[in-house]
Amino acid sequence: MAGQCFPVPRLEGVSQEQFMEHLYPQRKPLVLEGIDLGTCTSKWTVDYLSQIGGRREVKIHVAAVAQMDFISKNFVYRTLPFGKLVQRASEEKHKEFFISEDEKYYLRSLGEDPRKDVADIRKQFPLLEGDIKFPKFFKEEQFFSSVFRISSPGLQLWTHYDVMDNFLIQVTGKKRVVLFSPRDAQYLYLSALWFHNVVSEEFGVGVNVFWKHLPSECYDKTDTYGNKDPTAASRAAQILDRALKTLAELPEEYRDFYARRMVLHIQDKAYSKNFE
Ligand SMILES: O=C(O)CCC(=O)C(=O)O
Incomplete structure:
Protein backbone atom coordinates (compact mmCIF):
# COMPACT_ATOMS: atom_id res chain seq x y z
CA MET A 1 0.00 0.00 0.00
CA ALA A 2 1.19 3.53 -0.73
CA GLY A 3 2.57 5.39 2.30
CA GLN A 4 0.80 8.11 4.24
CA CYS A 5 1.39 11.85 4.09
CA PHE A 6 3.17 13.46 7.00
CA PRO A 7 5.27 16.59 7.53
CA VAL A 8 9.04 16.30 7.32
CA PRO A 9 10.61 16.79 10.79
CA ARG A 10 11.90 20.34 11.40
CA LEU A 11 14.95 20.64 13.61
CA GLU A 12 16.43 23.85 15.00
CA GLY A 13 20.14 24.57 15.48
CA VAL A 14 21.49 21.11 14.61
CA SER A 15 25.28 20.82 15.12
CA GLN A 16 27.67 19.21 12.65
CA GLU A 17 28.25 16.37 15.12
CA GLN A 18 24.52 15.71 15.68
CA PHE A 19 23.89 15.70 11.96
CA MET A 20 26.78 13.43 11.02
CA GLU A 21 26.39 10.96 13.87
CA HIS A 22 22.66 10.72 14.45
CA LEU A 23 20.63 12.26 11.63
CA TYR A 24 22.47 11.60 8.38
CA PRO A 25 22.77 7.82 8.92
CA GLN A 26 18.95 7.62 8.93
CA ARG A 27 18.93 8.85 5.30
CA LYS A 28 15.58 10.62 5.64
CA PRO A 29 14.60 14.15 4.53
CA LEU A 30 14.76 16.85 7.19
CA VAL A 31 14.18 20.58 7.43
CA LEU A 32 17.12 22.15 9.28
CA GLU A 33 16.34 25.57 10.70
CA GLY A 34 18.61 28.21 12.25
CA ILE A 35 21.76 27.14 10.37
CA ASP A 36 24.30 29.97 9.94
CA LEU A 37 24.25 30.72 6.21
CA GLY A 38 26.17 34.01 6.38
CA THR A 39 24.96 37.43 5.32
CA CYS A 40 23.06 36.21 2.22
CA THR A 41 19.81 35.89 4.20
CA SER A 42 19.59 39.67 4.59
CA LYS A 43 21.75 40.83 1.67
CA TRP A 44 20.27 38.89 -1.24
CA THR A 45 17.54 41.30 -2.25
CA VAL A 46 16.41 41.66 -5.86
CA ASP A 47 18.35 44.93 -6.26
CA TYR A 48 21.54 43.59 -4.71
CA LEU A 49 21.53 40.37 -6.75
CA SER A 50 20.75 42.24 -9.96
CA GLN A 51 23.62 44.61 -9.34
CA ILE A 52 26.23 42.12 -8.10
CA GLY A 53 25.23 39.05 -10.16
CA GLY A 54 24.98 41.46 -13.02
CA ARG A 55 25.36 40.86 -16.69
CA ARG A 56 26.42 37.24 -16.66
CA GLU A 57 24.18 35.38 -19.14
CA VAL A 58 22.14 32.49 -17.74
CA LYS A 59 20.04 29.88 -19.50
CA ILE A 60 16.53 29.77 -18.07
CA HIS A 61 13.26 27.89 -18.40
CA VAL A 62 10.34 30.10 -19.46
CA ALA A 63 6.78 28.78 -19.15
CA ALA A 64 3.38 30.26 -19.97
CA VAL A 65 1.84 28.13 -17.19
CA ALA A 66 2.86 27.60 -13.58
CA GLN A 67 3.21 23.81 -13.75
CA MET A 68 6.31 22.95 -15.74
CA ASP A 69 6.14 19.50 -17.25
CA PHE A 70 9.26 17.75 -18.46
CA ILE A 71 7.30 15.13 -20.44
CA SER A 72 5.20 17.48 -22.59
CA LYS A 73 7.98 20.12 -22.45
CA ASN A 74 5.54 22.99 -21.95
CA PHE A 75 8.39 25.48 -21.53
CA VAL A 76 11.14 26.98 -23.65
CA TYR A 77 14.80 27.68 -22.96
CA ARG A 78 15.91 31.29 -23.24
CA THR A 79 18.91 33.35 -22.15
CA LEU A 80 18.91 36.49 -19.99
CA PRO A 81 21.53 38.41 -18.02
CA PHE A 82 21.38 37.18 -14.39
CA GLY A 83 20.29 40.60 -13.14
CA LYS A 84 17.33 40.73 -15.53
CA LEU A 85 16.31 37.18 -14.65
CA VAL A 86 16.20 38.04 -10.95
CA GLN A 87 14.13 41.14 -11.65
CA ARG A 88 11.68 39.40 -13.97
CA ALA A 89 11.29 36.37 -11.69
CA SER A 90 10.37 38.67 -8.81
CA GLU A 91 7.45 40.30 -10.68
CA GLU A 92 4.07 38.83 -11.60
CA LYS A 93 3.66 40.78 -14.86
CA HIS A 94 6.43 41.81 -17.22
CA LYS A 95 6.89 44.75 -19.57
CA GLU A 96 9.46 42.74 -21.52
CA PHE A 97 8.70 39.06 -22.07
CA PHE A 98 9.28 36.06 -24.38
CA ILE A 99 5.86 34.36 -24.50
CA SER A 100 3.34 36.26 -22.41
CA GLU A 101 3.26 39.11 -19.93
CA ASP A 102 2.65 36.76 -17.00
CA GLU A 103 5.18 34.09 -18.05
CA LYS A 104 7.11 32.25 -15.32
CA TYR A 105 10.86 31.87 -15.03
CA TYR A 106 13.05 29.19 -13.55
CA LEU A 107 16.81 29.19 -13.22
CA ARG A 108 18.91 26.16 -12.43
CA SER A 109 22.38 27.61 -12.85
CA LEU A 110 24.99 25.69 -14.86
CA GLY A 111 28.77 25.46 -15.10
CA GLU A 112 30.83 27.65 -17.46
CA ASP A 113 30.57 25.07 -20.27
CA PRO A 114 27.76 22.76 -19.11
CA ARG A 115 29.14 19.87 -21.17
CA LYS A 116 32.42 19.98 -19.27
CA ASP A 117 31.99 22.03 -16.13
CA VAL A 118 30.01 21.42 -12.98
CA ALA A 119 27.96 24.32 -11.55
CA ASP A 120 29.47 26.05 -8.54
CA ILE A 121 27.98 29.45 -7.74
CA ARG A 122 31.25 30.41 -6.03
CA LYS A 123 33.01 30.15 -9.41
CA GLN A 124 30.28 31.55 -11.66
CA PHE A 125 29.30 34.37 -9.24
CA PRO A 126 32.54 35.07 -7.32
CA LEU A 127 31.24 38.39 -5.96
CA LEU A 128 28.48 36.55 -4.09
CA GLU A 129 30.77 33.87 -2.64
CA GLY A 130 31.54 35.77 0.56
CA ASP A 131 27.84 36.16 1.37
CA ILE A 132 26.97 32.48 1.79
CA LYS A 133 28.31 29.70 4.00
CA PHE A 134 27.50 26.13 2.99
CA PRO A 135 26.83 23.88 6.00
CA LYS A 136 29.92 21.75 6.64
CA PHE A 137 27.88 18.60 7.03
CA PHE A 138 29.85 16.50 4.57
CA TYR A 161 14.65 12.49 -8.07
CA ASP A 162 18.26 13.40 -7.36
CA VAL A 163 20.96 10.82 -7.43
CA SER A 181 9.56 7.75 -0.32
CA PRO A 182 11.69 5.52 -2.57
CA ARG A 183 9.51 2.71 -1.22
CA ASP A 184 6.52 4.23 -3.01
CA ALA A 185 8.39 4.10 -6.33
CA GLN A 186 6.07 1.41 -7.63
CA TYR A 187 3.12 3.85 -7.41
CA LEU A 188 4.98 6.56 -9.32
CA TYR A 189 5.39 4.74 -12.64
CA LEU A 190 9.15 4.91 -12.22
CA SER A 191 11.73 3.47 -9.85
CA ALA A 192 14.16 5.39 -7.73
CA LEU A 193 15.19 7.54 -4.81
CA TRP A 194 13.33 10.33 -2.97
CA PHE A 195 10.99 11.75 -5.64
CA HIS A 196 9.97 15.33 -5.09
CA ASN A 197 8.30 18.26 -6.69
CA VAL A 198 8.77 21.84 -5.64
CA VAL A 199 6.33 24.76 -5.69
CA SER A 200 7.68 28.27 -5.15
CA GLU A 201 4.98 29.85 -3.04
CA GLU A 202 6.66 33.22 -3.57
CA PHE A 203 9.69 34.58 -5.39
CA GLY A 204 12.83 33.27 -3.79
CA VAL A 205 16.47 32.38 -4.17
CA GLY A 206 17.70 28.92 -3.30
CA VAL A 207 21.08 27.27 -3.56
CA ASN A 208 21.23 23.53 -3.98
CA VAL A 209 24.45 21.99 -2.67
CA PHE A 210 25.11 18.45 -3.90
CA TRP A 211 27.68 16.02 -2.61
CA LYS A 212 28.80 12.53 -3.47
CA HIS A 213 27.75 10.25 -0.66
CA LEU A 214 28.79 7.10 -2.56
CA PRO A 215 32.44 6.41 -3.42
CA SER A 216 33.50 8.58 -6.39
CA GLU A 217 33.87 5.63 -8.76
CA CYS A 218 30.13 4.85 -8.47
CA TYR A 219 29.22 7.99 -10.44
CA ASP A 220 29.34 8.61 -14.17
CA LYS A 221 32.47 10.73 -14.71
CA THR A 222 30.97 12.63 -17.66
CA ASP A 223 27.94 13.78 -15.66
CA THR A 224 28.30 17.51 -15.01
CA TYR A 225 24.67 17.89 -13.82
CA GLY A 226 25.00 15.17 -11.20
CA ASN A 227 21.70 13.60 -12.26
CA LYS A 228 22.75 10.41 -14.01
CA ASP A 229 22.05 7.16 -12.24
CA PRO A 230 25.02 5.48 -10.56
CA THR A 231 26.87 3.46 -13.21
CA ALA A 232 26.00 0.09 -11.62
CA ALA A 233 22.29 1.01 -11.78
CA SER A 234 22.56 1.95 -15.48
CA ARG A 235 24.41 -1.30 -16.24
CA ALA A 236 21.77 -3.32 -14.35
CA ALA A 237 18.99 -1.56 -16.32
CA GLN A 238 20.70 -2.46 -19.61
CA ILE A 239 21.03 -6.08 -18.53
CA LEU A 240 17.34 -6.11 -17.56
CA ASP A 241 16.44 -4.80 -21.03
CA ARG A 242 18.38 -7.65 -22.56
CA ALA A 243 16.60 -10.14 -20.25
CA LEU A 244 13.22 -8.75 -21.32
CA LYS A 245 14.13 -9.08 -25.01
CA THR A 246 15.13 -12.69 -24.34
CA LEU A 247 11.82 -13.39 -22.57
CA ALA A 248 9.98 -11.98 -25.57
CA GLU A 249 11.17 -15.03 -27.54
CA LEU A 250 8.67 -17.12 -25.54
CA PRO A 251 4.91 -17.46 -26.22
CA GLU A 252 2.88 -14.98 -24.15
CA GLU A 253 1.73 -17.42 -21.49
CA TYR A 254 5.32 -18.49 -20.76
CA ARG A 255 6.67 -14.96 -20.95
CA ASP A 256 4.10 -13.85 -18.38
CA PHE A 257 4.92 -16.75 -16.05
CA TYR A 258 8.70 -16.28 -16.19
CA ALA A 259 8.42 -12.50 -15.92
CA ARG A 260 6.40 -12.92 -12.69
CA ARG A 261 9.03 -15.32 -11.37
CA MET A 262 11.71 -12.78 -12.16
CA VAL A 263 9.81 -10.04 -10.30
CA LEU A 264 9.51 -12.33 -7.27
CA HIS A 265 13.20 -13.11 -7.52
CA ILE A 266 14.06 -9.41 -7.55
CA GLN A 267 11.74 -8.78 -4.60
CA ASP A 268 13.36 -11.62 -2.70
CA LYS A 269 16.99 -10.83 -3.49
CA ALA A 270 17.26 -7.13 -4.17
CA TYR A 271 14.68 -5.20 -2.15
CA SER A 272 15.64 -3.91 1.29
CA LYS A 273 14.85 -6.41 4.03
CA ASN A 274 11.92 -4.49 5.51
CA PHE A 275 10.23 -3.65 2.26
CA GLU A 276 6.51 -3.08 2.84
O1 LIG B 1 14.22 24.49 -5.33
C1 LIG B 1 13.94 24.09 -6.44
O2 LIG B 1 13.46 24.82 -7.28
C2 LIG B 1 14.22 22.68 -6.82
C3 LIG B 1 15.02 21.98 -5.80
C4 LIG B 1 15.16 20.54 -6.08
O3 LIG B 1 14.52 19.96 -6.91
C5 LIG B 1 16.12 19.78 -5.32
O4 LIG B 1 16.55 20.23 -4.27
O5 LIG B 1 16.46 18.68 -5.75
Missing part, protein backbone atom coordinates in the same frame (compact mmCIF):
# COMPACT_ATOMS: atom_id res chain seq x y z
CA LYS A 139 33.55 16.12 3.81
CA GLU A 140 35.13 18.81 1.60
CA GLU A 141 36.25 16.21 -0.95
CA GLN A 142 32.66 14.95 -1.34
CA PHE A 143 31.44 18.34 -2.64
CA PHE A 144 30.01 18.06 -6.15
CA SER A 145 28.15 21.24 -7.11
CA SER A 146 26.28 24.31 -5.94
CA VAL A 147 23.40 25.48 -8.06
CA PHE A 148 21.20 28.59 -8.00
CA ARG A 149 17.46 27.80 -7.97
CA ILE A 150 15.55 30.98 -8.67
CA SER A 151 11.87 30.91 -9.52
CA SER A 152 8.83 33.04 -10.16
CA PRO A 153 6.00 32.92 -7.61
CA GLY A 154 3.70 29.96 -8.16
CA LEU A 155 6.10 28.00 -10.37
CA GLN A 156 6.10 24.22 -9.94
CA LEU A 157 9.06 22.09 -10.94
CA TRP A 158 8.17 18.63 -12.24
CA THR A 159 8.49 15.55 -10.06
CA HIS A 160 12.00 14.12 -10.19
CA MET A 164 23.25 12.71 -5.06
CA ASP A 165 22.49 13.79 -1.53
CA ASN A 166 21.92 17.50 -1.27
CA PHE A 167 20.85 20.48 0.79
CA LEU A 168 18.30 22.85 -0.67
CA ILE A 169 19.32 26.08 1.04
CA GLN A 170 16.31 28.40 0.74
CA VAL A 171 18.00 31.75 1.26
CA THR A 172 14.91 33.91 0.62
CA GLY A 173 11.29 33.14 -0.21
CA LYS A 174 9.12 30.18 0.60
CA LYS A 175 8.77 26.81 -1.13
CA ARG A 176 6.61 23.74 -0.68
CA VAL A 177 8.44 20.49 -1.32
CA VAL A 178 6.44 17.29 -1.65
CA LEU A 179 8.57 14.18 -1.21
CA PHE A 180 7.74 10.58 -2.03
Whole structure:
Protein backbone atom coordinates (compact mmCIF):
# COMPACT_ATOMS: atom_id res chain seq x y z
CA MET A 1 0.00 0.00 0.00
CA ALA A 2 1.19 3.53 -0.73
CA GLY A 3 2.57 5.39 2.30
CA GLN A 4 0.80 8.11 4.24
CA CYS A 5 1.39 11.85 4.09
CA PHE A 6 3.17 13.46 7.00
CA PRO A 7 5.27 16.59 7.53
CA VAL A 8 9.04 16.30 7.32
CA PRO A 9 10.61 16.79 10.79
CA ARG A 10 11.90 20.34 11.40
CA LEU A 11 14.95 20.64 13.61
CA GLU A 12 16.43 23.85 15.00
CA GLY A 13 20.14 24.57 15.48
CA VAL A 14 21.49 21.11 14.61
CA SER A 15 25.28 20.82 15.12
CA GLN A 16 27.67 19.21 12.65
CA GLU A 17 28.25 16.37 15.12
CA GLN A 18 24.52 15.71 15.68
CA PHE A 19 23.89 15.70 11.96
CA MET A 20 26.78 13.43 11.02
CA GLU A 21 26.39 10.96 13.87
CA HIS A 22 22.66 10.72 14.45
CA LEU A 23 20.63 12.26 11.63
CA TYR A 24 22.47 11.60 8.38
CA PRO A 25 22.77 7.82 8.92
CA GLN A 26 18.95 7.62 8.93
CA ARG A 27 18.93 8.85 5.30
CA LYS A 28 15.58 10.62 5.64
CA PRO A 29 14.60 14.15 4.53
CA LEU A 30 14.76 16.85 7.19
CA VAL A 31 14.18 20.58 7.43
CA LEU A 32 17.12 22.15 9.28
CA GLU A 33 16.34 25.57 10.70
CA GLY A 34 18.61 28.21 12.25
CA ILE A 35 21.76 27.14 10.37
CA ASP A 36 24.30 29.97 9.94
CA LEU A 37 24.25 30.72 6.21
CA GLY A 38 26.17 34.01 6.38
CA THR A 39 24.96 37.43 5.32
CA CYS A 40 23.06 36.21 2.22
CA THR A 41 19.81 35.89 4.20
CA SER A 42 19.59 39.67 4.59
CA LYS A 43 21.75 40.83 1.67
CA TRP A 44 20.27 38.89 -1.24
CA THR A 45 17.54 41.30 -2.25
CA VAL A 46 16.41 41.66 -5.86
CA ASP A 47 18.35 44.93 -6.26
CA TYR A 48 21.54 43.59 -4.71
CA LEU A 49 21.53 40.37 -6.75
CA SER A 50 20.75 42.24 -9.96
CA GLN A 51 23.62 44.61 -9.34
CA ILE A 52 26.23 42.12 -8.10
CA GLY A 53 25.23 39.05 -10.16
CA GLY A 54 24.98 41.46 -13.02
CA ARG A 55 25.36 40.86 -16.69
CA ARG A 56 26.42 37.24 -16.66
CA GLU A 57 24.18 35.38 -19.14
CA VAL A 58 22.14 32.49 -17.74
CA LYS A 59 20.04 29.88 -19.50
CA ILE A 60 16.53 29.77 -18.07
CA HIS A 61 13.26 27.89 -18.40
CA VAL A 62 10.34 30.10 -19.46
CA ALA A 63 6.78 28.78 -19.15
CA ALA A 64 3.38 30.26 -19.97
CA VAL A 65 1.84 28.13 -17.19
CA ALA A 66 2.86 27.60 -13.58
CA GLN A 67 3.21 23.81 -13.75
CA MET A 68 6.31 22.95 -15.74
CA ASP A 69 6.14 19.50 -17.25
CA PHE A 70 9.26 17.75 -18.46
CA ILE A 71 7.30 15.13 -20.44
CA SER A 72 5.20 17.48 -22.59
CA LYS A 73 7.98 20.12 -22.45
CA ASN A 74 5.54 22.99 -21.95
CA PHE A 75 8.39 25.48 -21.53
CA VAL A 76 11.14 26.98 -23.65
CA TYR A 77 14.80 27.68 -22.96
CA ARG A 78 15.91 31.29 -23.24
CA THR A 79 18.91 33.35 -22.15
CA LEU A 80 18.91 36.49 -19.99
CA PRO A 81 21.53 38.41 -18.02
CA PHE A 82 21.38 37.18 -14.39
CA GLY A 83 20.29 40.60 -13.14
CA LYS A 84 17.33 40.73 -15.53
CA LEU A 85 16.31 37.18 -14.65
CA VAL A 86 16.20 38.04 -10.95
CA GLN A 87 14.13 41.14 -11.65
CA ARG A 88 11.68 39.40 -13.97
CA ALA A 89 11.29 36.37 -11.69
CA SER A 90 10.37 38.67 -8.81
CA GLU A 91 7.45 40.30 -10.68
CA GLU A 92 4.07 38.83 -11.60
CA LYS A 93 3.66 40.78 -14.86
CA HIS A 94 6.43 41.81 -17.22
CA LYS A 95 6.89 44.75 -19.57
CA GLU A 96 9.46 42.74 -21.52
CA PHE A 97 8.70 39.06 -22.07
CA PHE A 98 9.28 36.06 -24.38
CA ILE A 99 5.86 34.36 -24.50
CA SER A 100 3.34 36.26 -22.41
CA GLU A 101 3.26 39.11 -19.93
CA ASP A 102 2.65 36.76 -17.00
CA GLU A 103 5.18 34.09 -18.05
CA LYS A 104 7.11 32.25 -15.32
CA TYR A 105 10.86 31.87 -15.03
CA TYR A 106 13.05 29.19 -13.55
CA LEU A 107 16.81 29.19 -13.22
CA ARG A 108 18.91 26.16 -12.43
CA SER A 109 22.38 27.61 -12.85
CA LEU A 110 24.99 25.69 -14.86
CA GLY A 111 28.77 25.46 -15.10
CA GLU A 112 30.83 27.65 -17.46
CA ASP A 113 30.57 25.07 -20.27
CA PRO A 114 27.76 22.76 -19.11
CA ARG A 115 29.14 19.87 -21.17
CA LYS A 116 32.42 19.98 -19.27
CA ASP A 117 31.99 22.03 -16.13
CA VAL A 118 30.01 21.42 -12.98
CA ALA A 119 27.96 24.32 -11.55
CA ASP A 120 29.47 26.05 -8.54
CA ILE A 121 27.98 29.45 -7.74
CA ARG A 122 31.25 30.41 -6.03
CA LYS A 123 33.01 30.15 -9.41
CA GLN A 124 30.28 31.55 -11.66
CA PHE A 125 29.30 34.37 -9.24
CA PRO A 126 32.54 35.07 -7.32
CA LEU A 127 31.24 38.39 -5.96
CA LEU A 128 28.48 36.55 -4.09
CA GLU A 129 30.77 33.87 -2.64
CA GLY A 130 31.54 35.77 0.56
CA ASP A 131 27.84 36.16 1.37
CA ILE A 132 26.97 32.48 1.79
CA LYS A 133 28.31 29.70 4.00
CA PHE A 134 27.50 26.13 2.99
CA PRO A 135 26.83 23.88 6.00
CA LYS A 136 29.92 21.75 6.64
CA PHE A 137 27.88 18.60 7.03
CA PHE A 138 29.85 16.50 4.57
CA LYS A 139 33.55 16.12 3.81
CA GLU A 140 35.13 18.81 1.60
CA GLU A 141 36.25 16.21 -0.95
CA GLN A 142 32.66 14.95 -1.34
CA PHE A 143 31.44 18.34 -2.64
CA PHE A 144 30.01 18.06 -6.15
CA SER A 145 28.15 21.24 -7.11
CA SER A 146 26.28 24.31 -5.94
CA VAL A 147 23.40 25.48 -8.06
CA PHE A 148 21.20 28.59 -8.00
CA ARG A 149 17.46 27.80 -7.97
CA ILE A 150 15.55 30.98 -8.67
CA SER A 151 11.87 30.91 -9.52
CA SER A 152 8.83 33.04 -10.16
CA PRO A 153 6.00 32.92 -7.61
CA GLY A 154 3.70 29.96 -8.16
CA LEU A 155 6.10 28.00 -10.37
CA GLN A 156 6.10 24.22 -9.94
CA LEU A 157 9.06 22.09 -10.94
CA TRP A 158 8.17 18.63 -12.24
CA THR A 159 8.49 15.55 -10.06
CA HIS A 160 12.00 14.12 -10.19
CA TYR A 161 14.65 12.49 -8.07
CA ASP A 162 18.26 13.40 -7.36
CA VAL A 163 20.96 10.82 -7.43
CA MET A 164 23.25 12.71 -5.06
CA ASP A 165 22.49 13.79 -1.53
CA ASN A 166 21.92 17.50 -1.27
CA PHE A 167 20.85 20.48 0.79
CA LEU A 168 18.30 22.85 -0.67
CA ILE A 169 19.32 26.08 1.04
CA GLN A 170 16.31 28.40 0.74
CA VAL A 171 18.00 31.75 1.26
CA THR A 172 14.91 33.91 0.62
CA GLY A 173 11.29 33.14 -0.21
CA LYS A 174 9.12 30.18 0.60
CA LYS A 175 8.77 26.81 -1.13
CA ARG A 176 6.61 23.74 -0.68
CA VAL A 177 8.44 20.49 -1.32
CA VAL A 178 6.44 17.29 -1.65
CA LEU A 179 8.57 14.18 -1.21
CA PHE A 180 7.74 10.58 -2.03
CA SER A 181 9.56 7.75 -0.32
CA PRO A 182 11.69 5.52 -2.57
CA ARG A 183 9.51 2.71 -1.22
CA ASP A 184 6.52 4.23 -3.01
CA ALA A 185 8.39 4.10 -6.33
CA GLN A 186 6.07 1.41 -7.63
CA TYR A 187 3.12 3.85 -7.41
CA LEU A 188 4.98 6.56 -9.32
CA TYR A 189 5.39 4.74 -12.64
CA LEU A 190 9.15 4.91 -12.22
CA SER A 191 11.73 3.47 -9.85
CA ALA A 192 14.16 5.39 -7.73
CA LEU A 193 15.19 7.54 -4.81
CA TRP A 194 13.33 10.33 -2.97
CA PHE A 195 10.99 11.75 -5.64
CA HIS A 196 9.97 15.33 -5.09
CA ASN A 197 8.30 18.26 -6.69
CA VAL A 198 8.77 21.84 -5.64
CA VAL A 199 6.33 24.76 -5.69
CA SER A 200 7.68 28.27 -5.15
CA GLU A 201 4.98 29.85 -3.04
CA GLU A 202 6.66 33.22 -3.57
CA PHE A 203 9.69 34.58 -5.39
CA GLY A 204 12.83 33.27 -3.79
CA VAL A 205 16.47 32.38 -4.17
CA GLY A 206 17.70 28.92 -3.30
CA VAL A 207 21.08 27.27 -3.56
CA ASN A 208 21.23 23.53 -3.98
CA VAL A 209 24.45 21.99 -2.67
CA PHE A 210 25.11 18.45 -3.90
CA TRP A 211 27.68 16.02 -2.61
CA LYS A 212 28.80 12.53 -3.47
CA HIS A 213 27.75 10.25 -0.66
CA LEU A 214 28.79 7.10 -2.56
CA PRO A 215 32.44 6.41 -3.42
CA SER A 216 33.50 8.58 -6.39
CA GLU A 217 33.87 5.63 -8.76
CA CYS A 218 30.13 4.85 -8.47
CA TYR A 219 29.22 7.99 -10.44
CA ASP A 220 29.34 8.61 -14.17
CA LYS A 221 32.47 10.73 -14.71
CA THR A 222 30.97 12.63 -17.66
CA ASP A 223 27.94 13.78 -15.66
CA THR A 224 28.30 17.51 -15.01
CA TYR A 225 24.67 17.89 -13.82
CA GLY A 226 25.00 15.17 -11.20
CA ASN A 227 21.70 13.60 -12.26
CA LYS A 228 22.75 10.41 -14.01
CA ASP A 229 22.05 7.16 -12.24
CA PRO A 230 25.02 5.48 -10.56
CA THR A 231 26.87 3.46 -13.21
CA ALA A 232 26.00 0.09 -11.62
CA ALA A 233 22.29 1.01 -11.78
CA SER A 234 22.56 1.95 -15.48
CA ARG A 235 24.41 -1.30 -16.24
CA ALA A 236 21.77 -3.32 -14.35
CA ALA A 237 18.99 -1.56 -16.32
CA GLN A 238 20.70 -2.46 -19.61
CA ILE A 239 21.03 -6.08 -18.53
CA LEU A 240 17.34 -6.11 -17.56
CA ASP A 241 16.44 -4.80 -21.03
CA ARG A 242 18.38 -7.65 -22.56
CA ALA A 243 16.60 -10.14 -20.25
CA LEU A 244 13.22 -8.75 -21.32
CA LYS A 245 14.13 -9.08 -25.01
CA THR A 246 15.13 -12.69 -24.34
CA LEU A 247 11.82 -13.39 -22.57
CA ALA A 248 9.98 -11.98 -25.57
CA GLU A 249 11.17 -15.03 -27.54
CA LEU A 250 8.67 -17.12 -25.54
CA PRO A 251 4.91 -17.46 -26.22
CA GLU A 252 2.88 -14.98 -24.15
CA GLU A 253 1.73 -17.42 -21.49
CA TYR A 254 5.32 -18.49 -20.76
CA ARG A 255 6.67 -14.96 -20.95
CA ASP A 256 4.10 -13.85 -18.38
CA PHE A 257 4.92 -16.75 -16.05
CA TYR A 258 8.70 -16.28 -16.19
CA ALA A 259 8.42 -12.50 -15.92
CA ARG A 260 6.40 -12.92 -12.69
CA ARG A 261 9.03 -15.32 -11.37
CA MET A 262 11.71 -12.78 -12.16
CA VAL A 263 9.81 -10.04 -10.30
CA LEU A 264 9.51 -12.33 -7.27
CA HIS A 265 13.20 -13.11 -7.52
CA ILE A 266 14.06 -9.41 -7.55
CA GLN A 267 11.74 -8.78 -4.60
CA ASP A 268 13.36 -11.62 -2.70
CA LYS A 269 16.99 -10.83 -3.49
CA ALA A 270 17.26 -7.13 -4.17
CA TYR A 271 14.68 -5.20 -2.15
CA SER A 272 15.64 -3.91 1.29
CA LYS A 273 14.85 -6.41 4.03
CA ASN A 274 11.92 -4.49 5.51
CA PHE A 275 10.23 -3.65 2.26
CA GLU A 276 6.51 -3.08 2.84
O1 LIG B 1 14.22 24.49 -5.33
C1 LIG B 1 13.94 24.09 -6.44
O2 LIG B 1 13.46 24.82 -7.28
C2 LIG B 1 14.22 22.68 -6.82
C3 LIG B 1 15.02 21.98 -5.80
C4 LIG B 1 15.16 20.54 -6.08
O3 LIG B 1 14.52 19.96 -6.91
C5 LIG B 1 16.12 19.78 -5.32
O4 LIG B 1 16.55 20.23 -4.27
O5 LIG B 1 16.46 18.68 -5.75
